[in-house]
Amino acid sequence: MTRRSFQLWSAVHSWTSLICTAFLLMLCVTGLPLIFHHEIDAALSPDTWRPADPGGPLLSYDAVLDAALANRPGEVPLYMSFDVDRPVVNVTTGPAPDAPQSQMHFASFDRTSGNLVPPPEADGGVMDVVLRLHTDMFLGLPGMLFLGAMGALFIAALVSGVVLYAPFMQKHAFGMVRTHKSRRLKWLDLHNLLGIATMAWVFVVGLTGVVNTLEAPINAAWKAQAFDDLTGGYGDAAVTGDLASLDAAISAALDAAPGMTLQFVAFPGGSFSTNRHFFVFLHGSAPLTREIITPVLIDARTGELVGLRDMPWYAKGLSLSRPLHFGDYGGLPLKILWAILTLFTIVVLGSGLYLWIARRRTGRGRNHNRVVTRLDRTAAE
Amino acid sequence: MRVRHPTFLLPVLLSAATLFGLVVALIGDGFAHPVSWASLALPVSAIGWAVATALWRTRDR
Numbered sequence: 001m002t003r004r005s006f007q008l009w010s011a012v013h014s015w016t017s018l019i020c021t022a023f024l025l026m027l028c029v030t031g032l033p034l035i036f037h038h039e040i041d042a043a044l045s046p047d048t049w050r051p052a053d054p055g056g057p058l059l060s061y062d063a064v065l066d067a068a069l070a071n072r073p074g075e076v077p078l079y080m081s082f083d084v085d086r087p088v089v090n091v092t093t094g095p096a097p098d099a100p101q102s103q104m105h106f107a108s109f110d111r112t113s114g115n116l117v118p119p120p121e122a123d124g125g126v127m128d129v130v131l132r133l134h135t136d137m138f139l140g141l142p143g144m145l146f147l148g149a150m151g152a153l154f155i156a157a158l159v160s161g162v163v164l165y166a167p168f169m170q171k172h173a174f175g176m177v178r179t180h181k182s183r184r185l186k187w188l189d190l191h192n193l194l195g196i197a198t199m200a201w202v203f204v205v206g207l208t209g210v211v212n213t214l215e216a217p218i219n220a221a222w223k224a225q226a227f228d229d230l231t232g233g234y235g236d237a238a239v240t241g242d243l244a245s246l247d248a249a250i251s252a253a254l255d256a257a258p259g260m261t262l263q264f265v266a267f268p269g270g271s272f273s274t275n276r277h278f279f280v281f282l283h284g285s286a287p288l289t290r291e292i293i294t295p296v297l298i299d300a301r302t303g304e305l306v307g308l309r310d311m312p313w314y315a316k317g318l319s320l321s322r323p324l325h326f327g328d329y330g331g332l333p334l335k336i337l338w339a340i341l342t343l344f345t346i347v348v349l350g351s352g353l354y355l356w357i358a359r360r361r362t363g364r365g366r367n368h369n370r371v372v373t374r375l376d377r378t379a380a381e
Numbered sequence: 382m383r384v385r386h387p388t389f390l391l392p393v394l395l396s397a398a399t400l401f402g403l404v405v406a407l408i409g410d411g412f413a414h415p416v417s418w419a420s421l422a423l424p425v426s427a428i429g430w431a432v433a434t435a436l437w438r439t440r441d442r
Contacts, residue, residue: 170388177431197395200424
């Protein structure tokens with residue numbers, strides 16, 4: 001490495017880090033409790049609900065739909081979703097198919113009895129605030145994209161940090177921490193050690209975090225593509241008369257995609273479907289395939305299959321970015337490792353800031369100069 | 382004198398273990414989980430080992 005490229009990489013590392021460090025520290029501190037979101041929620045509001053007839057036969061989807069509509073007379077069904085770990089079906093209804101979100105009604109039903117399942121008592125409270133801070137700082141899409149930009153700078157800081165590791169550590173063994181010389185040297189060594197040992201994890205979590213901030217544009221593009229593909233040529237005339245059986249529609253969808261399970265149903269006329277189709281969303285059941293969703297279009301009059309589309313690559317990328325960012329796919333030990341690695345990242349960010357301040361206070365860093373001198377000497381030889 | 386390894390040997394090995402650990406739990410269930418924990422514990426233990434050694438040396442001084 002020449003003196004010039006060393007100084008260039010140093011400048012990249014300093015400036016990208018300086019801009020993003022405050023936000024990255026916030027993301028790490030809020031991310032830490034979010035790793036255990038599920039456990040914290042379960043502890044704050046334990047789920048004491050039990051099905052009326054545990055292990056008993058399950059009602060048909062049509063029967064659950066009837067129960068939901070009897071509960072909200074005069075309304076139409078918009079969406080239906082399915083709990084993974086309990087026999088509960090969630091039905092969203094509204095006064096009209098194109099009802100705005102504020103007029104929608106969400107209710108959960110026991111599939112063994114058709115009874116209403118009481119909604120969770122406590123709302124998310126503190127954890128919701130933490131989640132909003134972490135995803136968009138309460139600023140909506142602009143905030144989300146801004147944090148994505150900070151993440152991109154953080155990745156640039158990480159890459160330049162890895163490049164700079166070579167000249168700093170060329171003469172030293174991995175894991176060196178000089179505790180006895182100066183406080184600055186100790187923190188420089190810790191910064192280098194923690195940074196380089198965690199680089200792969202930090203890169204994955206950083207990159208997937210950036211991809212997650214692009215959720216809205218990615219989903220919009222996917223929806224537009226899948227809709228155009230599948231629904232083109234069907235016109236927009238609203239379906240009249242009785243709808244086909246929901247159970248028939250769902251089994252037609254499941255038959256078309258063997259091995260997949262039911263995730264979500266969008267009813268005709270809503271923003272996730274057309275005026276004359278059910279959109280049935282299926283997904284896999286392994287951690288990898290659970291996030292991969294296949295939309296299946298079903299004719300709302302006949303309950304017959306119209307077509308299905310695999311997720312495009314960019315939507316698959318987003319789907320895989322979720323577990324790889326959250327760390328929620330390998331049990332509690334994985335979450336604990338995630339938390340430890342987050343703490344290490346906080347140390348790397350904090351020590352980086354400290355080193356920058358200390359270097360400014362004492363003029364250019366002695367260690368920095370030593371590396372430059374050595375690079376000059378190597379170039380001369 | 383200790384044998385010196387290339388600067389990036391251990392960082393690359395630790396990164397490979399990390400990536401393996403991240404992917405294996407994503408692909409498989411059951412036995413894949415402990416394998417994933419063990420792989421991801423490698424970079425964490427490397428840091429723990431280096432810091433513990435440094436503290437030990439400081440105390441001996």
